[in-house]
Amino acid sequence: MTLHIEPPRGWLNDPNGLCFHGGRYHAYFQYCPDDASGAGKKCWGHCVSDDLTRWSFDGIAIYPDTPFDRDGAYSGCAVSDEEGIRLFYTGNVKREGNFDYVLEGRDANVLTAFSADGLKFGEKQLLLTNSDYPDYCSRHVRDPMLFDGGKRMVLGARSVDAIGMILIYGGDASDVNSRWSFERSVSSDERFGYMWECPDIFTVGGKRLLSVSPQGILRPETGETPVSRSGYFPFPEGARSVCSEAFHEWDVGFDFYAPQTFEAPDGRRILVGWMGLPDSPYERSAGLAPTKQLLTLPREVTLEEGIVKTRPARELEGRFRDEKRRLDGESFTLDYPSALFIEPDGDFALDFDAGLRIGLCGGRLCFEFDGGGGGCGKGRGSRVIEVGEAREIELIADEISLELFVNGGETAFTTRYFPENRRVTLHGAGARVFRISI
Numbered sequence: 215m216t217l218h219i220e221p222p223r224g225w226l227n228d229p230n231g232l233c234f235h236g237g238r239y240h241a242y243f244q245y246c247p248d249d250a251s252g253a254g255k256k257c258w259g260h261c262v263s264d265d266l267t268r269w270s271f272d273g274i275a276i277y278p279d280t281p282f283d284r285d286g287a288y289s290g291c292a293v294s295d296e297e298g299i300r301l302f303y304t305g306n307v308k309r310e311g312n313f314d315y316v317l318e319g320r321d322a323n324v325l326t327a328f329s330a331d332g333l334k335f336g337e338k339q340l341l342l343t344n345s346d347y348p349d350y351c352s353r354h355v356r357d358p359m360l361f362d363g364g365k366r367m368v369l370g371a372r373s374v375d376a377i378g379m380i381l382i383y384g385g386d387a388s389d390v391n392s393r394w395s396f397e398r399s400v401s402s403d404e405r406f407g408y409m410w411e412c413p414d415i416f417t418v419g420g421k422r423l424l425s426v427s428p429q430g431i432l433r434p435e436t437g438e439t440p441v442s443r444s445g446y447f448p449f450p451e452g453a454r455s456v457c458s459e460a461f462h463e464w465d466v467g468f469d470f471y472a473p474q475t476f477e478a479p480d481g482r483r484i485l486v487g488w489m490g491l492p493d494s495p496y497e498r499s500a501g502l503a504p505t506k507q508l509l510t511l512p513r514e515v516t517l518e519e520g521i522v523k524t525r526p527a528r529e530l531e532g533r534f535r536d537e538k539r540r541l542d543g544e545s546f547t548l549d550y551p552s553a554l555f556i557e558p559d560g561d562f563a564l565d566f567d568a569g570l571r572i573g574l575c576g577g578r579l580c581f582e583f584d585g586g587g588g589g590c591g592k593g594r595g596s597r598v599i600e601v602g603e604a605r606e607i608e609l610i611a612d613e614i615s616l617e618l619f620v621n622g623g624e625t626a627f628t629t630r631y632f633p634e635n636r637r638v639t640l641h642g643a644g645a646r647v648f649r650i651s652i
């Protein structure tokens with residue numbers, strides 16, 4: 215069993231169909247078992263857990279084996295009840311011919327399938343096809359997600375003019391014969407990327423949010439290079455537009471994309487993201503095939519004093535193996551998995567011998583991988599984040615990942631890294647650092 219959701223081999227991307235059924239948590243994900251570069255046709259892999267912190271791989275749940283999904287069983291969601299799990303996902307079909315596959319040549323089907331046990335799914339049924347989408351949409355329409363108790367479905371889309379948007383449909387997820395009818399599309403006041411992937415709409419602490427993963431946006435740290443990022447907009451009921459300036463990233467690290475949420479049986483909103491990026495420049499630019507692939511830790515989403523926070527699901531504490539042990543300006547080995555709790559009084563830095571410095575300097579958190587593709591960052595560079603007053607920082611380290619949460623999850627930062635040694639030295643007497651093995 216692993217702390218993170220991960221398959222034993224192959225490529226993984228987006229989390230799909232997160233749900234609770236039969237006393238267990240189920241996490242599906244985009245999966246190419248035989249091709250670690252992700253070039254193969256996407257299946258849905260499946261992991262299960264009793265407690266959100268011990269995951270085991272349970273095989274492949276959905277294969278792209280019908281004419282309606284033959285080029286990939288793309289992302290989607292799940293609805294679960296006592297009877298079983300119903301999935302909704304995109305069947306990707308690329309017609310043969312000389313097409314650009316953006317404006318023509320692609321079928322974007324919404325399919326559904328049901329399973330009593332979460333692994334063996336019955337016949338796939340077709341719910342929506344290209345002719346159901348508005349004519350201002352390109353052929354990039356995908357990633358169905360249900361909301362409003364299964365009475366609405368949201369899809370991510372790209373317009374013919376390369377504007378990112380979502381499409382909202384009304385229907386009934388509990389009735390497989392329900393007709394899904396188009397209600398409206400929603401975009402931003404100013405153009406914000408050319409495609410919005412993996413939308414999700416939910417309420418946290420009474421506030422309704424629209425989570426999306428826009429492709430082709432500009433961020434300060436990448437200058438003029440358009441990138442893919444994931445975040446949310448406030449999204450009041452019935453909204454017809456969102457404000458691009460109000461977009462807030464879920465996680466500002468090097469490796470985070472396409473998150474999805476679900477409601478745990480006790481009402482908590484849990485978010486899981488892909489620990490990666492589309493067309494990730496890092497390992498590839500370093501000439502390395504991506505190695506192990508994983509999703510992020512499940513994170514609780516809360517609204518506290520108007521601030522949306524994400525922090526590791528509280529079940530993680532149940533896995534702490536010892537008491538917190540205080541470290542003083544010493545060198546130590548960061549085992550995995552383990553957690554560090556940092557209480558800064560002033561500036562400090564953690565120097566990883568493998569070639570990474572994480573430092574707090576005048577209200578700014580800095581991540582600096584040693585230059586070049588050869589270091590443990592494999593091409594990841596440096597990033598500086600304004601955090602203001604950092605009262606507490608939690609860092610969860612696993613074999614090839616670091617997930618950092620500032621002030622109980624006001625800011626999250628996720629990165630993959632590939633250390634050859636795990637010696638870390640603490641500089642800065644001001645910070646109290648506690649360590650715990652998981």
Ligand code: FRU
Nearest residue numbers: 244256288289356411412472
């Ligand atoms: C996001 C995404 C989705 C799509 C899936 C295909 O990473 O591009 O929009 O459904 O990946 O694997």
